[in-house]
Amino acid sequence: MSCCDKKGAKDTCCETKHEPTGVMDASESRREFIWDAVKNFTFGALTLTAIPIFIEKADAEEVHTDKDGKEKTGHTVLFGYLVDTTKCIGCGGCMLACKKENDVPDGEFRTWVERYVYYKDGSVRVDVNLKGSFAFTELPPIDKETVEKSFFVPKLCNHCTDTPCIQVCPVGASFKTKEGVVLVDYEQCIGCAYCVQACPFGTRFINTKTQTADKCTWCYHRIQHGEKPACVDVCPTGTRTFGDINDPESEISKTLAENRIDVLKSYLGTRPKTRYIGLTAEVV
C-alpha cells in the first residue's frame, strides 16, 4: 500500500514529498482540470444569464408601429382591455366571433356574457348567455313589476399582471408576452389543469380538441398586426375597448383616465389588465 492510499494522507505525502520533475502528475492535472471546468462553467453561466437581460432591454426599446403604420417609439407596448358594462346589450355577438375566430369547441368558453338581475325583494339572480346571438331571449322574461335593475357583464381572461396561472404551471407552458398578454404554449402544455384550478375567474379550461389548457389570447394573432381582438371588433355598442395602455393617446388610455375603473376580485392581488366600468359588489 502506498502512502497515497491511506485515508487523509494525500495532502501530506504526495504533494510535499514529490520532487519537481517538470512533468505534471496525475492529481495535479486533475485539480487543474477541475479548476478550469469551474471557471469555464461560471463564465458560461454568467454569459448565458446576461444575454437574455440584454435581449430584453433591446426588446423594450423596440420600435412599434400602430395600425396606420405610424411609428411609436420611446415606450413599450402594454396591452389592456376595458369592458364598459353600462353599454352591453347582451347580444352575445362577441361569443360567436370568438368561437369562430379561435375555433373554440362547443361548451367551452374563452368569453361569455353574464346577466345580473336585481329584484325589488333584495335578491339577485345571475344567469349566462351560452349561445351568443341574443340567447338571453330564451331565458324567462324579466317582470318589470318585480325587477329593480338589470345589466350584462362580459367576461374573459383578465391577463393579470401577477398571474396565478403562470405561477402554478409546472412546465412553464403558460407565459406572458412582452406586451403583457398571457398565453399558453400548446406544444409544451402537459394538460395537468393546475392552471384551471389556479385561475380565480374561471376563464381557463381544458380544450377537448387540443387536450391542453386553453384561454382567451386577446386574439394574439390579430393584435400582433395592429388589429383588434375579434370580440372588440364585432361589438355593436363599443362595450369592449382594446389598446396600448402605455400610450396616453390611445382610446383605452383616455377612457381609463376619464372613468371610475374597477377590476374583478381585486382582493386576490392578481392586478388584472382587463378592467371594468360599472361593476357592483355582486359581480365576481
Added chain:
Amino acid sequence: MMPHAAEFIFPNDMNGVAWTVMIVLYPYITGLVAGAFVVAALYHVFNFKVFAPVARFALAASFSFAAFATLPLLLHLHQPQRAFFIMFMPNFTSAMAGFGFIYSFYLTLLAVEILLVFRSDIVAMANEKGVKSLLYKALSLGVLRETAKSKEIDQKWIHVLSIVGIPGACVLHGYVGFIFGGIKANPWWSTALMPVIFLSSAIVSGVAMLILLYVIISKMRRVSVDDECLRVMMKLLWLFLILAVTLESLETLNMAYEAGEEWHMIHRLITEKLRFSFIYVQLLIGSAIPFVLLLIGWMKKIGPRTRVTLGTISSLLVLIQVLSMRFNVVIGGQMLSKSFRGFVDYIPEWHGREGIFVAIGVFTLPFILLTAVSQILPVWKVDAHDH
C-alpha cells in the same frame, strides 16, 4: 347545464371538475408511503425495538406504494407523453414542479434503504446456485461478499437514511398539501394548514395500512401477531388520528368562526354537497368511531384476540377516513364554482382512463408488487440483534 337556475356557475365549470378520482388517488397512495417513514424513524432512529416484527415489511410496503404513486397522475394528464417535461423544463414557481424531484429522491431513498436492510439475505442468496440467484446477483449490485466491517457500515447508512427520511417524508407529504394549500382562488383549499393536514393524514393512513396488512398477512401465514408491536402501533395511530382530525377540524372551524365572505358557500358545501362524505364518513365513521376503538385497543388489559379485532376494524375505518378526506379536499374544492354562487356537479365515470374501474385497478397494483417483493425478500424476518 343550469343557466335558468337561481344558482350560477361559470360556464367552463359546466363540463364538470378538472381533477377527477385519479387526483384523489394520487395523494392517497402517496400518503400510504408514510407508514415506513414512521416505523423506520422510530425503529432505526429513536430505537423503538418493539417495531422489529414489522420493520422490514414496512419498508417493502412503502416502496410498493411509492412505486405506483405517480401512475394516477400519468393517467390524469391530458398530454401524458409530455410528463417528463416536469423534470426537464421545470418552472420552479409552481408547487407542482418540485414533484418529480422530491418524489424521485424519496423513492430512491426507500430503494437504497431496502437494499441495505436486506443486503445480508441478498448476498447469501446471490451466492447460491441456480437460476434464481441471478436475480439476487442483480439486486446485490455486484457486492457478493460481506464482512463484519461492511455490515457495520451498512447499519450506519441505514441509520443515516432513516434520519434523512424524516425531513424527506415531511417535504414529500407537506408538498402534496401545498399543491392545494397554495391556491388562493379556492377558499376551501387555501390554508397554510393544508401541508400539515396532508402530512398528518399521510402518517395516519400509512400506519393504519401497516396494521391492517400486518394482521391480515399474519393470519394468512398462520403466525400470531406480536401483541406488543400491534398495541404500540395502535397507540401511535390513535395519537396521529387525534392530530390529523384536530387539524382538519380546525381549518373548518376557523373559517366558520371568521365567517368571511366565502363561509356562506363553504357551509353549504359541507352540509349539502359533502354531507355524506364529510360529516358522516370523514368525521363520524372514520374519526369518532376509530378514536374510541383504538383507545380501547391500545389499553394493556385488552386480550390479544380482541386487540387484533379492534385494530383491524379501526385501521379499516381510518383508511376510509383518509380516502374520504382526500375526496372532500380534491373534489369538494372543485365543486365550489369560482362564481361562489353555485356548485359544480361531480358525476364519477366508471369507464375510461380516469374512471373508477381504472382507479381500482391502479390501487391493486401496489399490493401485487408487495406480494412479489415478499416472495423475493424475507420481509418478515426479524433482525437477529433485536430478538
